Amino acid sequence: MTQITLTINGQPRTIEAPPLKRLLDVLREDLHLTGAKEGCGEGECGSCSVLLNGELVNSCLVPILQAEGAHITTIEGIASNEKLHPIQQCFLEQGGAQCGICTPGMILATHHLLEKYPQPNLLQIQEGLAGNLCRCTGYTRIFQAVQQASKTPGTNSVPSPI
Amino acid sequence: MRSNVLQYDLTAPATLEAVLEILAYEPGEYTLIAGGTEIMVALAAGRLAAKKLVSINHLQELRFIAVTPEAITIGSGTTFTDLRKHPVIQSDFPLLKQAASWTGSIANQNRATLGGNIVNASPAADTPPALLACEATLTLVSKRGTRTMPYTDFHLGYKKTALAPDELLHSIHIKRNLNGYIPYTRKVGTRNAQAISKVALAALCLTAEGVVKDIRIGAASLQDRPARLTATEQALLNQPITPATIAAARAALLTETHPIDDIRSTAQYRAHVAANLLEEFLLSL
Numbered sequence A: 001m002t003q004i005t006l007t008i009n010g011q012p013r014t015i016e017a018p019p020l021k022r023l024l025d026v027l028r029e030d031l032h033l034t035g036a037k038e039g040c041g042e043g044e045c046g047s048c049s050v051l052l053n054g055e056l057v058n059s060c061l062v063p064i065l066q067a068e069g070a071h072i073t074t075i076e077g078i079a080s081n082e083k084l085h086p087i088q089q090c091f092l093e094q095g096g097a098q099c100g101i102c103t104p105g106m107i108l109a110t111h112h113l114l115e116k117y118p119q120p121n122l123l124q125i126q127e128g129l130a131g132n133l134c135r136c137t138g139y140t141r142i143f144q145a146v147q148q149a150s151k152t153p154g155t156n157s158v159p160s161p162i
Numbered sequence B: 001m002r003s004n005v006l007q008y009d010l011t012a013p014a015t016l017e018a019v020l021e022i023l024a025y026e027p028g029e030y031t032l033i034a035g036g037t038e039i040m041v042a043l044a045a046g047r048l049a050a051k052k053l054v055s056i057n058h059l060q061e062l063r064f065i066a067v068t069p070e071a072i073t074i075g076s077g078t079t080f081t082d083l084r085k086h087p088v089i090q091s092d093f094p095l096l097k098q099a100a101s102w103t104g105s106i107a108n109q110n111r112a113t114l115g116g117n118i119v120n121a122s123p124a125a126d127t128p129p130a131l132l133a134c135e136a137t138l139t140l141v142s143k144r145g146t147r148t149m150p151y152t153d154f155h156l157g158y159k160k161t162a163l164a165p166d167e168l169l170h171s172i173h174i175k176r177n178l179n180g181y182i183p184y185t186r187k188v189g190t191r192n193a194q195a196i197s198k199v200a201l202a203a204l205c206l207t208a209e210g211v212v213k214d215i216r217i218g219a220a221s222l223q224d225r226p227a228r229l230t231a232t233e234q235a236l237l238n239q240p241i242t243p244a245t246i247a248a249a250r251a252a253l254l255t256e257t258h259p260i261d262d263i264r265s266t267a268q269y270r271a272h273v274a275a276n277l278l279e280e281f282l283l284s285l
């Protein structure tokens, strides 16, 4: 077991874990943040996406030791209190979420995309979300949600720690 | 089934020197983990044999891109995102930029390293054909010292490399002497995003008055390792691009490649498509 200190959604946390334990499992089992989902467990589906020091990563492929000292943002850190983040609001309004399994990852991938390209074209949206699989929506509504979000003020903000 | 993480040991020494010390102390006992996009997938599949791992992901000493007017040196810990963003990669090395943007999704490119792609040594990997065409040189380090070798000498067989058990890939060096070369690269896979190639070519050609003056062709999934197609190159050197030259080059490609049947494709398809890719390139010159 190794002691790991990291910042999750703005809050410093210290945990004890085997060093190769996946960040995904630490989030879900140790920290009870179950927003990140396990789909494939091998980097293909993006349902476990989180931001690690601002970069989109698949948390199923990150050993917790490599997250030592890192700042992690999960879907739980995207909304502030009871108010949805503009990206979430756009997914809701455009029907970009159905069963919801892919949605936390899609929202984080969208967040990362809009930081890189505040006004993305369709190709940039498709590339930015290509690592996030959705079995329900057929993607069109997701792309519409991203386009709407790109026109909404406040999209690039992550709430400060509560 | 996924492996039990409790059976694995993972450390993250603070310096490169400390990592080399560990590798030298018990050569072959430790496996390096950089971005982890191969190692963690092996863990998920229950086929991660190495029980002792050393993380090098945090070593800034391995994550750099150094540019001079003559050459570029890329640290092995450079991610595909770092590569895609770099102005000199964008301006001078379109093959490498393209390969980096093909290597999995954005989340994968944020973690996966160039060093990991090379040392993992998959015959289907995306950056090796580009690096072969660019005639890259590798720098390997160990406690014993530093050595450099042409990248063409690195892959010895299926997933076999020239890296010694106590060695680490430090950096990749490429000369900036490709002015006038016409680049070509194409990856044929199931979909554009994060599909491993069925077959891929990366090539550079210099012509003068319609005659081939220099040509370098790197290939993926056509041999048991990433490989330069030297017989094909020979068939083209100092030749004008005519239907007869193209036919000779296609024939040479088919004799020197040995694709296989596997879950992604068949040998016949790979051979046929590779010859078509070559022809597409030659017709564009």
Ligand SMILES: Cc1cc2nc3c(=O)[nH]c(=O)nc-3n(C[C@H](O)[C@H](O)[C@H](O)COP(=O)(O)OP(=O)(O)OC[C@H]3O[C@@H](n4cnc5c(N)ncnc54)[C@H](O)[C@@H]3O)c2cc1C
Pocket (backbone or CB within 6 Å): A042, A043, A044, B031, B032, B033, B034, B035, B036, B037, B038, B039, B040, B041, B056, B076, B077, B102, B103, B104, B105, B108, B111, B112, B113, B114, B115, B116, B117, B118, B119, B120, B124, B125, B126, B127, B167, B168, B169, B170, B194, B195, B196, B197
């Ligand atoms: C969803 C997904 C899609 C992918 N798509 C592609 C694709 O399209 N094309 C492609 O080519 N690859 C693809 N990959 C494979 C992988 O992302 C790349 O091979 C990547 O470059 C590996 O780098 P890494 O740093 O993550 O490697 P790691 O997993 O950290 O290491 C891989 C191997 O290299 C060794 N190693 C790493 N760094 C060094 C070093 N400096 N010196 C010595 N040994 C070292 C390790 O010991 C290990 O054996 C994909 C992977 C995933 C999960």
Ligand code: FES
Pocket (backbone or CB within 6 Å): A037, A038, A039, A040, A041, A042, A043, A044, A045, A046, A047, A048, A049, A058, A059, A060, A061
């Ligand atoms: S669960 Fe991590 S990418 Fe699918």
Ligand code: FES
Pocket (backbone or CB within 6 Å): A096, A097, A098, A099, A100, A101, A102, A103, A133, A134, A135, A136, A137
């Ligand atoms: S909403 Fe069901 S998988 Fe995307």
